[in-house]
Amino acid sequence: MPLSNQELLMLEKKAHQLRKLCVDTVVWAGSGHVGGSLSSMDIFTILYHKYMKIDPKNPLWQDRDRFILSKGHVGVGFAPVLADKGYFDKELLKEYNHTGSKLGMHLDSQKVPGVDASSGSLGHGLPIAIGTALAARLHNKSYITYCLLGDGECDEGSVWEAAMSASHYNVTNLITIVDRNRCMIDGRTEDVMKLEPFIDKWKAFGFIVKEVNGHSFRELSEAIDFALQENSAPVLILANTIKGCGIDFMEDDYRWHYGSFDSEKYKQAKESLEKYYEERIKEVK
Numbered sequence: 104m105p106l107s108n109q110e111l112l113m114l115e116k117k118a119h120q121l122r123k124l125c126v127d128t129v130v131w132a133g134s135g136h137v138g139g140s141l142s143s144m145d146i147f148t149i150l151y152h153k154y155m156k157i158d159p160k161n162p163l164w165q166d167r168d169r170f171i172l173s174k175g176h177v178g179v180g181f182a183p184v185l186a187d188k189g190y191f192d193k194e195l196l197k198e199y200n201h202t203g204s205k206l207g208m209h210l211d212s213q214k215v216p217g218v219d220a221s222s223g224s225l226g227h228g229l230p231i232a233i234g235t236a237l238a239a240r241l242h243n244k245s246y247i248t249y250c251l252l253g254d255g256e257c258d259e260g261s262v263w264e265a266a267m268s269a270s271h272y273n274v275t276n277l278i279t280i281v282d283r284n285r286c287m288i289d290g291r292t293e294d295v296m297k298l299e300p301f302i303d304k305w306k307a308f309g310f311i312v313k314e315v316n317g318h319s320f321r322e323l324s325e326a327i328d329f330a331l332q333e334n335s336a337p338v339l340i341l342a343n344t345i346k347g348c349g350i351d352f353m354e355d356d357y358r359w360h361y362g363s364f365d366s367e368k369y370k371q372a373k374e375s376l377e378k379y380y381e382e383r384i385k386e387v388k
Contacts, residue, residue: 106324110153111387114320117187118148119380122349124183124196126364126372132179132200134363135208138353139253140180142284142317142344147184149323150249159189162216168246169219169235173228174253174282178210181218190217226259228252229279233269236277247331248277255287258296263308269337270309278330279310279339282317284346286357302341310339317342349379 106114122144129135151157155168172181179199186193198204205214209223220231232250239246256262269277283301285292292298302312313329315322323342330338346360347353350372353362364372 104328106153106321108387111320112384114145114148114152115380115383115387117152118145119376119383121148121180121183121187122376123373124187124193125180126350126369126376128179128183128196128199129362130364130369131197134361135179135200136176136361137179138286138346138356138359138362139174139282139284140177141348141350141353142346143174143177143180143251143282144348145318145320145344146251146280146282146323146342147181149320149327151184151188153324154327155249156246157188157217159185159217162190166244166246169232169248171220171228171232171235171248171250172210172218172222173232173250174225174256175209175222175228177253178206178208178223182206182210182215185215185217188217191215225253225256226261228256229262229265229269232277232279233265233272233274236274237272239276240274246276249280250277251280251282253287254281254283254285254292254298254301255295257281257298257301263304266305266308266310273335274337275334277337278327279337281339281341282344283341284344284355286346286355286360288357288360290357305339305341309336311336312339312341314341314343317344318348349376351375351378 125140129137157167158164199206200208210218212218212221232248236248305312313326315326326340345354353359
């Protein structure tokens with residue numbers, strides 16, 4: 104069902120709050136993987152505030168939907184999402200990546216409520232997600248597994264081994280999303296290790312591919328609705344995004360894969376996020 108304007112405004116407001124909280128967490132931590140966190144934030148928002156069947160008060164609920172963050176380095180964006188949902192106190196974000204904190208740069212599923220799998224070593228998330236999806240099938244459970252990968256991560260051979268098995272076992276209770284921001288730590292993806300023709304590769308591995316604007320809640324919603332109904336093959340949502348989305352001096356710049364803010368940059372970032380939010384709201388209204 105198409106999103107109503109009321110739902111869109113709710114999602115836009117929540118994504119705006121989470122982008123700001125992500126920037127605050129980077130400041131509290133001293134630094135962080137901010138660029139890729141911001142490119143993923145709309146995906147986080149629609150999953151956690153529209154689609155996923157979860158209970159923050161019971162994070163180990165057996166029938167919950169699973170979320171595997173394969174691009175685990177963007178914990179500085181994911182931790183604010185979990186705190187905002189009530190998995191743990193937001194005050195803990197002020198300790199993010201500090202010595203002794205439970206919130207490390209790569210979130211640990213044994214320490215952080217709401218994290219379904221420890222990740223960070225790229226290429227591991229999709230294999231884990233296929234395992235959780237197959238477990239649902241074996242145990243006659245109806246939960247859905249969502250897996251978010253980075254595009255640079257798709258240089259890893261284990262991603263394609265997993266893709267091959269997802270197709271072979273027809274793992275249709277898995278929804279795979281790639282954050283296609285076209286940037287990675289050392290440069291642009293097509294300069295470091297060419298991915299194109301990217302869609303054709305996923306299709307060749309047996310996936311149905313839906314290409315969307317990863318910053319459009321309408322397009323993301325339509326793609327997820329399609330994937331939830333599809334049972335002939337696994338679905339890959341290729342979400343075209345912008346590194347550092349919402350912060351003008353950061354957008355589409357691979358040098359902001361990881362970074363920090365001084366007081367002036369922090370002020371500029373917050374002002375830019377406000378302008379970005381107003382522009383997006385105008386499109387809804």
